[in-house]
Amino acid sequence: MTNDPTPSLPGVPDSSEGLAAWKDDLLERYRDSDLYTPVVVAVDGPAGSGKSSVSRAAARALGFDYQDTGAAYRAFALHAVQSGVDLDDAAAVIAALPAFDYEIGTDPDETFVRVDGRDVTDEIRTPRVTSSVAHVSKLPEVRQHLVDLFRRIIQGTSKPGIVTEGRDITTVVAPDAQVRILLTASEEVRMARRSAEVTGQSAEETARQLSRRDQQDSRVVDFMTAAEGVTTLDSTHLDFDQTVQAVVELVRSTATAPVANG
Numbered sequence: 001m002t003n004d005p006t007p008s009l010p011g012v013p014d015s016s017e018g019l020a021a022w023k024d025d026l027l028e029r030y031r032d033s034d035l036y037t038p039v040v041v042a043v044d045g046p047a048g049s050g051k052s053s054v055s056r057a058a059a060r061a062l063g064f065d066y067q068d069t070g071a072a073y074r075a076f077a078l079h080a081v082q083s084g085v086d087l088d089d090a091a092a093v094i095a096a097l098p099a100f101d102y103e104i105g106t107d108p109d110e111t112f113v114r115v116d117g118r119d120v121t122d123e124i125r126t127p128r129v130t131s132s133v134a135h136v137s138k139l140p141e142v143r144q145h146l147v148d149l150f151r152r153i154i155q156g157t158s159k160p161g162i163v164t165e166g167r168d169i170t171t172v173v174a175p176d177a178q179v180r181i182l183l184t185a186s187e188e189v190r191m192a193r194r195s196a197e198v199t200g201q202s203a204e205e206t207a208r209q210l211s212r213r214d215q216q217d218s219r220v221v222d223f224m225t226a227a228e229g230v231t232t233l234d235s236t237h238l239d240f241d242q243t244v245q246a247v248v249e250l251v252r253s254t255a256t257a258p259v260a261n262g
Protein backbone atom coordinates (compact mmCIF):
# COMPACT_ATOMS: atom_id res chain seq x y z
CA MET A 1 0.00 0.00 0.00
CA THR A 2 1.72 3.26 -1.10
CA ASN A 3 1.37 6.50 0.90
CA ASP A 4 1.15 8.68 -2.18
CA PRO A 5 -2.62 9.15 -2.63
CA THR A 6 -2.21 10.49 -6.14
CA PRO A 7 -0.09 7.95 -8.12
CA SER A 8 1.46 9.41 -11.30
CA LEU A 9 -0.47 8.04 -14.28
CA PRO A 10 1.16 6.79 -17.53
CA GLY A 11 -0.03 8.29 -20.81
CA VAL A 12 -3.08 6.62 -22.44
CA PRO A 13 -1.87 4.26 -25.24
CA ASP A 14 -3.56 4.39 -28.65
CA SER A 15 -3.82 0.60 -29.32
CA SER A 16 -6.66 -1.56 -27.94
CA GLU A 17 -4.16 -4.05 -26.52
CA GLY A 18 -2.23 -1.24 -24.90
CA LEU A 19 -5.46 0.25 -23.57
CA ALA A 20 -6.45 -3.04 -21.89
CA ALA A 21 -3.04 -3.28 -20.23
CA TRP A 22 -3.22 0.40 -19.27
CA LYS A 23 -6.62 -0.15 -17.62
CA ASP A 24 -5.34 -3.16 -15.68
CA ASP A 25 -2.27 -1.22 -14.59
CA LEU A 26 -4.45 1.71 -13.52
CA LEU A 27 -6.68 -0.61 -11.47
CA GLU A 28 -3.60 -2.15 -9.79
CA ARG A 29 -2.19 1.31 -8.96
CA TYR A 30 -5.58 2.39 -7.65
CA ARG A 31 -5.89 -0.78 -5.60
CA ASP A 32 -2.45 -0.17 -4.03
CA SER A 33 -3.19 3.47 -3.25
CA ASP A 34 -4.82 4.84 -0.12
CA LEU A 35 -7.69 5.93 -2.35
CA TYR A 36 -8.76 2.31 -2.82
CA THR A 37 -12.33 1.86 -1.66
CA PRO A 38 -13.95 -1.30 -3.03
CA VAL A 39 -17.52 -1.10 -4.22
CA VAL A 40 -19.75 -2.70 -1.57
CA VAL A 41 -22.96 -4.30 -2.81
CA ALA A 42 -25.50 -5.36 -0.16
CA VAL A 43 -28.28 -7.81 -1.05
CA ASP A 44 -31.06 -8.91 1.33
CA GLY A 45 -34.21 -10.94 0.85
CA PRO A 46 -36.36 -13.81 2.07
CA ALA A 47 -35.62 -17.51 1.71
CA GLY A 48 -35.55 -18.74 -1.85
CA SER A 49 -35.47 -15.25 -3.37
CA GLY A 50 -32.24 -16.02 -5.17
CA LYS A 51 -29.86 -14.01 -2.97
CA SER A 52 -27.04 -16.57 -2.99
CA SER A 53 -27.16 -17.76 -6.60
CA VAL A 54 -27.89 -14.34 -8.11
CA SER A 55 -25.32 -12.54 -5.93
CA ARG A 56 -22.63 -15.08 -6.77
CA ALA A 57 -23.33 -14.83 -10.50
CA ALA A 58 -23.41 -11.02 -10.38
CA ALA A 59 -20.10 -10.95 -8.44
CA ARG A 60 -18.56 -13.23 -11.10
CA ALA A 61 -19.79 -10.96 -13.92
CA LEU A 62 -18.42 -7.87 -12.17
CA GLY A 63 -15.08 -9.37 -11.17
CA PHE A 64 -16.08 -8.90 -7.51
CA ASP A 65 -15.77 -11.06 -4.42
CA TYR A 66 -18.89 -12.70 -2.97
CA GLN A 67 -19.88 -13.28 0.68
CA ASP A 68 -22.78 -15.53 1.71
CA THR A 69 -23.52 -14.48 5.30
CA GLY A 70 -26.10 -17.21 5.80
CA ALA A 71 -23.25 -19.70 5.54
CA ALA A 72 -21.73 -18.25 8.73
CA TYR A 73 -24.97 -18.64 10.71
CA ARG A 74 -25.33 -22.16 9.40
CA ALA A 75 -21.71 -22.99 10.19
CA PHE A 76 -22.02 -21.60 13.71
CA ALA A 77 -25.19 -23.65 14.34
CA LEU A 78 -23.29 -26.75 13.17
CA HIS A 79 -20.29 -25.86 15.34
CA ALA A 80 -22.54 -25.41 18.40
CA VAL A 81 -24.34 -28.72 17.87
CA GLN A 82 -21.08 -30.59 17.25
CA SER A 83 -19.65 -28.98 20.40
CA GLY A 84 -22.51 -30.59 22.35
CA VAL A 85 -24.31 -27.30 23.01
CA ASP A 86 -28.05 -27.30 23.77
CA LEU A 87 -29.30 -24.75 21.21
CA ASP A 88 -32.11 -23.78 23.59
CA ASP A 89 -29.51 -22.71 26.17
CA ALA A 90 -28.67 -19.16 25.01
CA ALA A 91 -25.76 -18.77 27.44
CA ALA A 92 -24.18 -22.00 26.21
CA VAL A 93 -24.63 -20.96 22.56
CA ILE A 94 -22.99 -17.59 23.24
CA ALA A 95 -20.17 -19.32 25.12
CA ALA A 96 -19.42 -21.31 21.95
CA LEU A 97 -18.62 -18.15 19.94
CA PRO A 98 -14.94 -17.66 20.92
CA ALA A 99 -14.02 -21.15 19.71
CA PHE A 100 -15.86 -20.69 16.40
CA ASP A 101 -13.06 -20.96 13.82
CA TYR A 102 -14.73 -19.96 10.52
CA GLU A 103 -13.39 -19.53 6.99
CA ILE A 104 -15.29 -18.74 3.82
CA GLY A 105 -14.08 -18.62 0.22
CA THR A 106 -15.11 -15.28 -1.32
CA ASP A 107 -14.06 -16.05 -4.91
CA PRO A 108 -17.44 -16.68 -6.61
CA ASP A 109 -15.81 -19.50 -8.56
CA GLU A 110 -14.23 -21.13 -5.52
CA THR A 111 -16.70 -20.77 -2.65
CA PHE A 112 -16.06 -22.98 0.38
CA VAL A 113 -16.98 -22.95 4.05
CA ARG A 114 -14.65 -24.38 6.73
CA VAL A 115 -15.04 -24.76 10.48
CA ASP A 116 -11.86 -25.61 12.41
CA GLY A 117 -10.20 -26.18 9.04
CA ARG A 118 -12.74 -28.86 8.04
CA ASP A 119 -14.80 -28.35 4.88
CA VAL A 120 -18.51 -28.09 5.76
CA THR A 121 -19.72 -26.52 2.50
CA ASP A 122 -22.31 -29.22 1.90
CA GLU A 123 -23.05 -30.16 5.52
CA ILE A 124 -24.31 -26.67 6.40
CA ARG A 125 -27.03 -27.03 3.72
CA THR A 126 -28.60 -30.16 5.23
CA PRO A 127 -32.19 -29.97 6.55
CA ARG A 128 -30.80 -30.69 10.06
CA VAL A 129 -28.70 -27.50 10.01
CA THR A 130 -31.37 -25.47 8.19
CA SER A 131 -33.88 -26.31 10.90
CA SER A 132 -31.49 -25.33 13.71
CA VAL A 133 -30.11 -22.00 12.46
CA ALA A 134 -32.95 -19.90 13.86
CA HIS A 135 -31.96 -20.98 17.40
CA VAL A 136 -28.66 -19.15 17.01
CA SER A 137 -29.54 -16.35 14.58
CA LYS A 138 -32.13 -14.94 17.02
CA LEU A 139 -29.46 -14.19 19.68
CA PRO A 140 -28.17 -10.57 19.61
CA GLU A 141 -24.73 -11.66 20.88
CA VAL A 142 -24.39 -14.12 18.01
CA ARG A 143 -25.52 -11.51 15.52
CA GLN A 144 -23.06 -8.89 16.74
CA HIS A 145 -20.18 -11.38 16.65
CA LEU A 146 -21.00 -12.37 13.07
CA VAL A 147 -21.75 -8.81 11.91
CA ASP A 148 -18.22 -7.84 13.00
CA LEU A 149 -16.87 -10.84 11.09
CA PHE A 150 -18.84 -9.96 7.95
CA ARG A 151 -17.52 -6.37 8.04
CA ARG A 152 -13.92 -7.60 8.35
CA ILE A 153 -14.41 -9.80 5.31
CA ILE A 154 -15.91 -6.88 3.35
CA GLN A 155 -13.02 -4.60 4.28
CA GLY A 156 -10.51 -7.33 3.45
CA THR A 157 -11.44 -7.79 -0.21
CA SER A 158 -8.65 -7.28 -2.74
CA LYS A 159 -11.11 -7.17 -5.66
CA PRO A 160 -12.65 -3.92 -7.05
CA GLY A 161 -15.78 -4.79 -5.07
CA ILE A 162 -17.64 -7.37 -3.00
CA VAL A 163 -21.27 -8.54 -3.08
CA THR A 164 -22.51 -9.54 0.38
CA GLU A 165 -25.94 -11.17 0.80
CA GLY A 166 -28.14 -12.15 3.71
CA ARG A 167 -31.01 -10.68 5.71
CA ASP A 168 -29.59 -7.55 7.42
CA ILE A 169 -26.81 -6.45 5.06
CA THR A 170 -28.56 -3.35 3.71
CA THR A 171 -29.67 -2.28 7.21
CA VAL A 172 -27.08 -3.44 9.77
CA VAL A 173 -23.93 -4.95 8.25
CA ALA A 174 -23.37 -2.41 5.44
CA PRO A 175 -26.01 0.37 5.58
CA ASP A 176 -23.57 2.69 3.77
CA ALA A 177 -22.98 0.28 0.91
CA GLN A 178 -22.93 2.05 -2.45
CA VAL A 179 -25.48 -0.42 -3.83
CA ARG A 180 -28.27 -1.81 -1.61
CA ILE A 181 -30.81 -4.25 -3.01
CA LEU A 182 -33.80 -6.08 -1.56
CA LEU A 183 -34.16 -9.13 -3.80
CA THR A 184 -37.57 -10.70 -3.50
CA ALA A 185 -40.20 -12.74 -5.35
CA SER A 186 -43.71 -13.94 -4.57
CA GLU A 187 -43.82 -16.61 -1.85
CA GLU A 188 -45.38 -18.99 -4.38
CA VAL A 189 -42.51 -18.54 -6.83
CA ARG A 190 -39.89 -18.81 -4.09
CA MET A 191 -41.44 -22.03 -2.85
CA ALA A 192 -41.51 -23.44 -6.37
CA ARG A 193 -37.87 -22.53 -6.98
CA ARG A 194 -36.76 -24.06 -3.68
CA SER A 195 -38.83 -27.20 -4.26
CA ALA A 196 -37.21 -27.61 -7.67
CA GLU A 197 -33.80 -27.92 -6.01
CA VAL A 198 -34.63 -29.82 -2.80
CA THR A 199 -34.83 -33.60 -3.05
CA GLY A 200 -35.89 -36.20 -0.54
CA GLN A 201 -39.01 -34.41 0.71
CA SER A 202 -42.35 -33.30 -0.70
CA ALA A 203 -42.85 -29.87 -2.26
CA GLU A 204 -45.42 -29.24 0.49
CA GLU A 205 -42.84 -29.92 3.23
CA THR A 206 -40.29 -27.70 1.47
CA ALA A 207 -42.87 -24.92 1.22
CA ARG A 208 -43.75 -25.28 4.92
CA GLN A 209 -40.07 -25.09 5.91
CA LEU A 210 -39.48 -22.01 3.76
CA SER A 211 -42.52 -20.22 5.16
CA ARG A 212 -41.60 -21.16 8.75
CA ARG A 213 -38.04 -19.93 8.28
CA ASP A 214 -39.23 -16.59 6.90
CA GLN A 215 -41.57 -16.20 9.88
CA GLN A 216 -38.75 -16.98 12.34
CA ASP A 217 -36.27 -14.71 10.56
CA SER A 218 -38.69 -11.81 10.24
CA ARG A 219 -39.01 -11.71 14.05
CA VAL A 220 -35.30 -10.83 14.18
CA VAL A 221 -34.74 -8.72 11.05
CA ASP A 222 -37.19 -6.96 8.72
CA PHE A 223 -35.95 -8.16 5.33
CA MET A 224 -39.31 -7.89 3.59
CA THR A 225 -39.51 -4.09 3.51
CA ALA A 226 -36.85 -2.05 1.70
CA ALA A 227 -35.23 0.51 4.01
CA GLU A 228 -34.70 4.06 2.68
CA GLY A 229 -32.21 4.04 -0.19
CA VAL A 230 -32.64 0.32 -0.85
CA THR A 231 -33.76 -0.75 -4.34
CA THR A 232 -36.35 -3.51 -4.46
CA LEU A 233 -35.75 -6.05 -7.23
CA ASP A 234 -38.74 -8.37 -7.64
CA SER A 235 -37.73 -11.39 -9.71
CA THR A 236 -41.17 -13.07 -9.71
CA HIS A 237 -41.42 -12.59 -13.46
CA LEU A 238 -37.71 -12.56 -14.28
CA ASP A 239 -35.64 -15.61 -15.14
CA PHE A 240 -32.28 -16.21 -13.49
CA ASP A 241 -30.14 -14.48 -16.13
CA GLN A 242 -32.46 -11.46 -16.25
CA THR A 243 -32.20 -11.12 -12.47
CA VAL A 244 -28.41 -11.32 -12.53
CA GLN A 245 -28.26 -8.74 -15.32
CA ALA A 246 -30.56 -6.43 -13.36
CA VAL A 247 -28.16 -6.57 -10.39
CA VAL A 248 -25.10 -6.02 -12.61
CA GLU A 249 -26.73 -3.01 -14.29
CA LEU A 250 -27.71 -1.56 -10.90
CA VAL A 251 -24.08 -1.80 -9.77
CA ARG A 252 -22.71 -0.33 -12.99
CA SER A 253 -25.18 2.57 -12.90
CA THR A 254 -24.64 3.30 -9.20
CA ALA A 255 -21.03 2.48 -8.30
CA THR A 256 -18.55 5.37 -8.26
CA ALA A 257 -15.39 3.22 -8.30
CA PRO A 258 -13.91 1.51 -11.41
CA VAL A 259 -15.98 -1.57 -12.27
CA ALA A 260 -14.59 -4.24 -14.60
CA ASN A 261 -16.50 -4.90 -17.81
CA GLY A 262 -16.68 -8.58 -16.89
Ligand SMILES: Nc1ncnc2c1ncn2[C@@H]1O[C@H](COP(=O)(O)OP(=O)(O)OP(=O)(O)O)[C@@H](O)[C@H]1O
Binding pocket: 045, 046, 047, 048, 049, 050, 051, 052, 053, 054, 070, 193, 194, 197, 235, 238, 239, 240, 241, 243
Ligand atom coordinates in the same frame (compact mmCIF):
# COMPACT_ATOMS: atom_id res chain seq x y z
N1 LIG B 1 -34.98 -15.30 -11.12
C1 LIG B 1 -34.89 -16.63 -10.99
N2 LIG B 1 -35.53 -17.43 -11.87
C2 LIG B 1 -35.47 -18.77 -11.73
N3 LIG B 1 -34.81 -19.42 -10.73
C3 LIG B 1 -34.16 -18.66 -9.82
C4 LIG B 1 -34.15 -17.24 -9.90
N4 LIG B 1 -33.41 -16.78 -8.85
C5 LIG B 1 -32.99 -17.85 -8.16
N5 LIG B 1 -33.42 -18.99 -8.74
C6 LIG B 1 -33.22 -20.35 -8.25
O1 LIG B 1 -33.95 -20.45 -7.03
C7 LIG B 1 -33.27 -21.34 -6.12
C8 LIG B 1 -33.04 -20.62 -4.79
O2 LIG B 1 -32.06 -19.60 -5.00
P1 LIG B 1 -31.02 -19.24 -3.81
O3 LIG B 1 -30.59 -20.48 -3.09
O4 LIG B 1 -29.97 -18.38 -4.40
O5 LIG B 1 -32.00 -18.43 -2.85
P2 LIG B 1 -31.63 -17.71 -1.47
O6 LIG B 1 -32.35 -16.43 -1.42
O7 LIG B 1 -30.15 -17.67 -1.28
O8 LIG B 1 -32.26 -18.74 -0.46
P3 LIG B 1 -31.83 -18.97 1.09
O9 LIG B 1 -31.96 -17.66 1.76
O10 LIG B 1 -32.82 -19.99 1.54
O11 LIG B 1 -30.43 -19.49 1.03
C9 LIG B 1 -31.97 -21.74 -6.82
O12 LIG B 1 -32.17 -23.02 -7.44
C10 LIG B 1 -31.80 -20.68 -7.88
O13 LIG B 1 -31.07 -21.17 -9.02
Ligand SMILES: Nc1ccn([C@@H]2O[C@H](COP(=O)(O)O)[C@@H](O)[C@H]2O)c(=O)n1
Binding pocket: 047, 069, 070, 071, 073, 074, 133, 134, 137, 165, 166, 167, 168, 169, 213, 217, 220
Ligand atom coordinates in the same frame (compact mmCIF):
# COMPACT_ATOMS: atom_id res chain seq x y z
N1 LIG C 1 -27.42 -11.97 7.32
C1 LIG C 1 -28.08 -13.08 7.74
C2 LIG C 1 -27.98 -14.27 6.99
C3 LIG C 1 -28.61 -15.39 7.46
N2 LIG C 1 -29.28 -15.35 8.64
C4 LIG C 1 -29.87 -16.57 9.24
O1 LIG C 1 -29.23 -17.70 8.65
C5 LIG C 1 -30.21 -18.55 8.05
C6 LIG C 1 -29.62 -19.19 6.82
O2 LIG C 1 -29.41 -18.20 5.85
P1 LIG C 1 -29.42 -18.61 4.27
O3 LIG C 1 -29.26 -17.32 3.53
O4 LIG C 1 -28.30 -19.57 4.08
O5 LIG C 1 -30.74 -19.27 4.05
C7 LIG C 1 -31.40 -17.65 7.81
O6 LIG C 1 -32.60 -18.38 7.73
C8 LIG C 1 -31.35 -16.73 9.03
O7 LIG C 1 -31.91 -17.38 10.17
C9 LIG C 1 -29.40 -14.17 9.37
O8 LIG C 1 -30.06 -14.14 10.43
N3 LIG C 1 -28.77 -13.05 8.90
